[in-house]
Amino acid sequence: MLRYVGLRLLSTIPVLAFVLLLAFFLLHLAPGDPAALIAGDSATPAQVEAIRAQLHLNEPLSTQLWIWLIDLAHFDLGRSVFSNLPVTQLIAQRFEPTLMLAISTTILAVLLAVPLGVIAAYRARTGIDRGVIVLAVAGYSVPVFVIGYCLIFVFAVQLHWLPVQGYKPLAEGLGGTLRSLVLPTVALALLYVGLIARVTRATMLEVLDEDYIRTARAKGALTLRVLCIHALKNAGPPIVTVIGIGFASLIGGVVVTETVFNIPGLGRLTAEAVLRRDYPLVQGMLLTFAVMLVAINLVVDLTYPLFDPRIRY
Amino acid sequence: MKFRRLFRAALLGGMLASVAALATALPAQADNTLRIKMTGSLGIIDPELTTSTPTRDMAYLVWDTLFATDADYKVQPQMVGKYAISDDQKTYTLTLRDGLKWSDGTPVTPADCIASLKRWMVKDSFGRLLAGELDHMEAVDDTTFKLVLKEPWGMTLQALGKPGAYVPFMMPQRIADTPADKAITEYVGSGPYMMKMDEFAPGSKVVYVKNPYYVPRDEPASFLAGGKVAKVDRIERIDFPDDVSAVNALLAGEIDYMEGVPPDLLPTIEASDTAEWYIRDHLGKSLQVVFNWAQPPFNNEKVRQAAVMALSMKDIQQAYFGDNDKLYTLCPAVFFCGAPYETDINSEHVMKQDIEGAKALLKEAGYNNEPVLVIHPTDAQDADAYMTVAVQNLRAAGFNVEDFATDTATMFSRRTNNGPIADGGWSVFSTGWGGIDMMNPITNVFTKGACDKGWFGWACDDQLQQLSAAYVKAATPEEQKDIAIKLQARIYDVISFVPMGQNYIVVGRSKKLSGLIDGAVSTFWNVSKSD
Numbered sequence: 001m002l003r004y005v006g007l008r009l010l011s012t013i014p015v016l017a018f019v020l021l022l023a024f025f026l027l028h029l030a031p032g033d034p035a036a037l038i039a040g041d042s043a044t045p046a047q048v049e050a051i052r053a054q055l056h057l058n059e060p061l062s063t064q065l066w067i068w069l070i071d072l073a074h075f076d077l078g079r080s081v082f083s084n085l086p087v088t089q090l091i092a093q094r095f096e097p098t099l100m101l102a103i104s105t106t107i108l109a110v111l112l113a114v115p116l117g118v119i120a121a122y123r124a125r126t127g128i129d130r131g132v133i134v135l136a137v138a139g140y141s142v143p144v145f146v147i148g149y150c151l152i153f154v155f156a157v158q159l160h161w162l163p164v165q166g167y168k169p170l171a172e173g174l175g176g177t178l179r180s181l182v183l184p185t186v187a188l189a190l191l192y193v194g195l196i197a198r199v200t201r202a203t204m205l206e207v208l209d210e211d212y213i214r215t216a217r218a219k220g221a222l223t224l225r226v227l228c229i230h231a232l233k234n235a236g237p238p239i240v241t242v243i244g245i246g247f248a249s250l251i252g253g254v255v256v257t258e259t260v261f262n263i264p265g266l267g268r269l270t271a272e273a274v275l276r277r278d279y280p281l282v283q284g285m286l287l288t289f290a291v292m293l294v295a296i297n298l299v300v301d302l303t304y305p306l307f308d309p310r311i312r313y
Numbered sequence: 314m315k316f317r318r319l320f321r322a323a324l325l326g327g328m329l330a331s332v333a334a335l336a337t338a339l340p341a342q343a344d345n346t347l348r349i350k351m352t353g354s355l356g357i358i359d360p361e362l363t364t365s366t367p368t369r370d371m372a373y374l375v376w377d378t379l380f381a382t383d384a385d386y387k388v389q390p391q392m393v394g395k396y397a398i399s400d401d402q403k404t405y406t407l408t409l410r411d412g413l414k415w416s417d418g419t420p421v422t423p424a425d426c427i428a429s430l431k432r433w434m435v436k437d438s439f440g441r442l443l444a445g446e447l448d449h450m451e452a453v454d455d456t457t458f459k460l461v462l463k464e465p466w467g468m469t470l471q472a473l474g475k476p477g478a479y480v481p482f483m484m485p486q487r488i489a490d491t492p493a494d495k496a497i498t499e500y501v502g503s504g505p506y507m508m509k510m511d512e513f514a515p516g517s518k519v520v521y522v523k524n525p526y527y528v529p530r531d532e533p534a535s536f537l538a539g540g541k542v543a544k545v546d547r548i549e550r551i552d553f554p555d556d557v558s559a560v561n562a563l564l565a566g567e568i569d570y571m572e573g574v575p576p577d578l579l580p581t582i583e584a585s586d587t588a589e590w591y592i593r594d595h596l597g598k599s600l601q602v603v604f605n606w607a608q609p610p611f612n613n614e615k616v617r618q619a620a621v622m623a624l625s626m627k628d629i630q631q632a633y634f635g636d637n638d639k640l641y642t643l644c645p646a647v648f649f650c651g652a653p654y655e656t657d658i659n660s661e662h663v664m665k666q667d668i669e670g671a672k673a674l675l676k677e678a679g680y681n682n683e684p685v686l687v688i689h690p691t692d693a694q695d696a697d698a699y700m701t702v703a704v705q706n707l708r709a710a711g712f713n714v715e716d717f718a719t720d721t722a723t724m725f726s727r728r729t730n731n732g733p734i735a736d737g738g739w740s741v742f743s744t745g746w747g748g749i750d751m752m753n754p755i756t757n758v759f760t761k762g763a764c765d766k767g768w769f770g771w772a773c774d775d776q777l778q779q780l781s782a783a784y785v786k787a788a789t790p791e792e793q794k795d796i797a798i799k800l801q802a803r804i805y806d807v808i809s810f811v812p813m814g815q816n817y818i819v820v821g822r823s824k825k826l827s828g829l830i831d832g833a834v835s836t837f838w839n840v841s842k843s844d
């Protein structure tokens with residue numbers, strides 16, 4: 001197991017290096033000039049040029065890359081060219097809202113989607129199955145911002161049950177955090193319910209045709225036990241994979257949801273950094289996302305033996 | 314088996330705890346906190362590093378000025394308690410008010426003020442003019458210092474109290490000694506509030522609390538002058554990437570103040586019992602269309618004049634504001650309508666679209682279908698609407714327009730390039746300077762005619778240069794006004810830019826607020842919030 005983990009981690013180094021180099025060059029080749037943005041709309045060309053020189057933006061790309069890599073080797077992601085705050089601090093500020101939203105969305109989506117997928121498979125080609133499929137397709141098709149605005153209008157503006165916007169940090173109390181997460185979680189979870197329910201249904205359909213399921217039934221096992229213990233456990237790896245991909249997407253930032261509910265998460269931070277050509281911040285974000293994606297994939301892979309003992313590392 | 318039970322118990326316990334926490338959470342904060350949504354985002358804090366309006370507006374909370382502009386656009390002493398001008402008009406002796414302290418508790422000294430002025434003079438055009446007139450500055454004692462000029466200059470106080478881009482804010486000397494092109498890293502001021510750096514989350518939230526050492530003036534507040542009394546304990550500036558969410562938050566009482574409400578959302582606020590909207594500043598800002606003098610075809614005066622004839626100010630403004638004509642005015646004045654130098658001289662073609670006339674003038678100018686690249690930022694709702702119409706106007710007159718749809722960041726970058734279009738240059742872009750800068754020929758960038766040393770567009774005209782220089786040296790307000798009128802006449806001859814409508818700053822506010830001060834700068838001293 002440890003050898004497998006070590007090899008997997010080693011294999012991520014070239015992947016991360018490729019992602020970083022590609023991001024660096026694409027970002028710097030894109031039009032836009034942070035110096036002009038920092039100077040502001042009213043600055044003169046001379047003032048813009050002075051800031052450009054201050055930020056070393058006139059240096060060759062290779063020199064800028066070298067400076068960044070040297071800093072990176074010292075675990076220093078640099079400072080935002082706008083706020084002058086360390087990139088690590090900016091990412092840390094936005095990490096909690098994104099992580100909490102990802103966790104709450106994943107939990108809600110799994111709690112709803114897996115039972116729905118199992119029921120749909122068990123009642124395949126019936127009205128229940130078709131109902132679940134329609135629900136899944138609808139959840140997947142309706143844009144998050146439409147659901148979000150509807151939820152805000154009903155539960156926040158009209159009923160005043162929940163806040164319209166914002167995120168309350170855990171440090172200010174769990175209750176506030178949960179209240180601020182309810183509406184964005186529901187809006188986002190509907191999307192992932194559709195995705196996970198469909199995969200669960202499809203996988204379960206395959207598993208339910210297996211001989212050992214027939215054997216279990218022949219032995220007189222209860223339907224619930226057959227479905228949950230014998231079938232669902234064996235259908236686990238593809239479902240966990242989809243959940244992992246979904247969680248990684250959520251961690252990567254859900255810009256639209258964060259925008260509609262004004263949640264200061266990583267998605268908005270990335271979008272703002274790109275629009276402002278805040279090179280150090282964008283590079284730091286991409287590195288963070290790449291590392292998290294690798295980590296989540298690794299964790300998902302490591303869970304496979306829990307569902308299928310034949311898989312060994 | 315035991316593990317499973319434990320797991321189930323933990324899961325159940327967690328769910329129950331979550332529900333309990335959710336049920337007991339307080340929906341609203343009891344407070345004397347003002348929550349505001351402003352236009353743009355505060356990324357840069359140093360007010361001498363950028364001309365960004367969010368930076369300037371929020372800087373007024375943290376830093377103070379020696380002099381300040383009042384509601385009548387007159388300069389009044391602010392940090393200065395008393396001042397004297399020598400008989401030869403060359404020495405200004407400024408004495409700081411008693412008890413002035415920085416937010417770290419140390420006293421404000423003349424050395425701090427001199428260092429702050431030196432840093433400001435590097436960046437600001439008005440500051441550079443003052444630096445040119447200055448012989449030296451010297452501290453007299455712990456609270457008094459002198460500005461000694463080479464020659465009498467009647468705009469000295471106006472420079473020190475200027476409210477537009479690059480305000481001469483006072484900072485402690487150790488901070489003000491930072492080179493002008495490098496951002497300061499310590500944010501200590503003598504304004505009514507202090508920024509809480511431990512809560513600073515750029516793009517999300519900025520928090521200000523009362524400066525315990527601030528001593529307000531005795532006079533009532535008047536725009537940026539007078540007594541700046543901090544009445545709310547805490548100000549939270551919350552960024553919203555989406556205006557609809559911000560309006561919803563205003564209606565739900567989650568924020569108290571929203572700057573820049575889009576016209577299509579005003580009816581939603583009008584229908585509310587708890588909020589209302591108003592026009593905070595009747596000068597506002599104008600849409601300025603700028604032509605690139607450095608490249609064909611707009612290096613030709615007649616082509617520029619033809620473009621002006623092609624543009625319809627009314628259509629352009631209606632594209633964003635619709636029929637809500639309370640929110641804008643069709644203004645012919647270079648120095649803004651409602652400001653001291655308002656005039657309609659030489660503005661016939663600016664005010665009246667004439668497509669046929671534009672076609673004829675283009676022909677006369679020898680326009681040979683050269684490409685015209687219009688930078689069209691689509692990420693700003695207003696600029697997108699304006700430029701969509703401007704592009705159609707220009708095409709209707711026969712210009713060969715390339716509609717370059719892009720984002721604001723790219724526009725900021727591309728407009729610095731005065732080369733040909735093929736090398737990343739441009740022909741037309743739009744911007745939106747505010748009245749507070751535009752109303753003064755010194756801070757209005759379109760009056761200079763300074764060629765490659767001037768602002769983007771690089772308008773190049775001897776007469777504009779001479780008139781601008783004459784304005785700086787004008788001895789009386791009457792003479793200044795006379796020159797300003799001549800400047801407008803010349804600007805509309807050579808077209809250093811063209812204004813395409815003046816629009817106002819619209820604010821949505823909670824009905825719980827009182828004491829808000831009108832004007833071009835957002836100020837939050839003097840504001841109270843009732844229960």
